[in-house]
Amino acid sequence: MILLTGATGTIGREVLRLLPPGLPARIMARAPERVVRGHPEVRVVRGDFGDQDSLLRAARGVRTAFLVTSRIGDDDLRFLDAAREAGVRRVVKLSAAGVLDPLAGDAITRWQRRNEELWQHSGLEWTLLRPRAFMSNALAWAPMVRERGVVRALYGRSGHACVDPRDVAAVAVLALTEQGHAGRRYTLTGPAAVSAAQQTAHLGEALGRRLRFEEMDAEEACAALRRRYPREVADALMEKAERLRAGGKEEVGAAVPALLGRPAGSFRTWARDHADAFGPAPAKEARPRCAPGPGGS
Structure with a gap:
C-alpha cells in the first residue's frame, strides 16, 4: 500500500x-x-x-x-x-x-x-x-497576461532552471x-535556465500573441509578498529572489533525463500544453500555491 x-x-x-x-x-x-x-x-x-x-x-x-x-x-x-x-x-x-x-x-x-x-x-x-521552482508558478501571471498582455516579475533577466x-x-x-x-x-531541473523575460516570449509564442515583459522593483515585490504571506515567509521569498539575481539557480542537473530516459521537459513545451490557462474566459482562475515549499527554490 x-x-x-x-x-x-x-x-x-x-x-x-x-x-x-x-x-x-x-x-x-x-x-x-x-x-x-x-x-x-x-x-x-x-x-x-x-x-x-x-x-x-x-x-x-x-x-x-x-x-x-x-x-x-x-x-x-x-x-x-x-x-x-x-x-x-x-x-x-x-x-x-x-x-x-x-x-x-x-x-x-x-x-x-x-x-x-x-x-x-x-x-x-x-x-x-x-x-527547482515549478514551471507552473507562471500560472500566477495568467490574469495580467489575459487582461493586459503583460508579465511583471522581479529580476526577470536572471536564468532559472525551473522544472516541469x-x-x-x-x-x-x-x-x-x-x-x-x-x-x-x-x-x-529543467533542460535550461530560462529567465522570466524568456518565459514571457515562450508564452506569447504559445498564445499566438505578443506579450510584454516589465521588470518589478524590489520594494514593490516585497510589498506584494507581505500582503499575501506572513512576514517571515515573504522575507524568505525575497532572499530566494536575491539568489536568483546572483545566478544561484541557473545550474542544470542530469537527474531527470537519467531517471526518465528522455530529456527534461522545456518551458516552451509546458507553455504550449497550458496555453488555455492564459486564454480568455477560463472556467476557473488558475492560482498555484506559493507556500513555503519546494516550488520557490
Whole structure:
C-alpha cells in the first residue's frame, strides 16, 4: 500500500495521475472532496498534519509514503512519529534544490534542511526529491497576461532552471514503485535556465500573441509578498529572489533525463500544453500555491 499526501497540490495531482493501474494507494487529504479520484484501487481518507490520530489512521497498513509538507513547522516530525508507529518502511520526501546552496539561509530553506536531516536519521528508508521552482508558478501571471498582455516579475533577466511538475511527479512515481532509490537525493531541473523575460516570449509564442515583459522593483515585490504571506515567509521569498539575481539557480542537473530516459521537459513545451490557462474566459482562475515549499527554490 502506498500513501500519498499533497494529492490536491501541484505535484501530488500529477503523482496520482501517473500511478500504475492496479497499485493499491491511499490518499490523505484535509478536504477529500477536492481529490480528483483515479483508479478504483485508490482510496481517500481525511487527515491533517495537525491531527496525530488522523495521521496514524492514514499510515496504518502502508509500506511506502509520498510526503509533501508546505508550512514551516513540525509537520514532518508528526508524520514521522505516526509512520514509525504504523510500520511504514519507506518515505519519498519532496524537498527543494535550495538546500544545496551554501549561501541560502532563509527561513524556508532552513526548515527544508531540518526536514531532510530528520528523514536521513529516521531509521526508515528515504528518498529526497529536490526540484527547482515549478514551471507552473507562471500560472500566477495568467490574469495580467489575459487582461493586459503583460508579465511583471522581479529580476526577470536572471536564468532559472525551473522544472516541469510532470517530470517531478514521474520521478516520484519511480521512487515510490521501484527498488534502488533508497538513500538517494535527486536534484530535479529543467533542460535550461530560462529567465522570466524568456518565459514571457515562450508564452506569447504559445498564445499566438505578443506579450510584454516589465521588470518589478524590489520594494514593490516585497510589498506584494507581505500582503499575501506572513512576514517571515515573504522575507524568505525575497532572499530566494536575491539568489536568483546572483545566478544561484541557473545550474542544470542530469537527474531527470537519467531517471526518465528522455530529456527534461522545456518551458516552451509546458507553455504550449497550458496555453488555455492564459486564454480568455477560463472556467476557473488558475492560482498555484506559493507556500513555503519546494516550488520557490
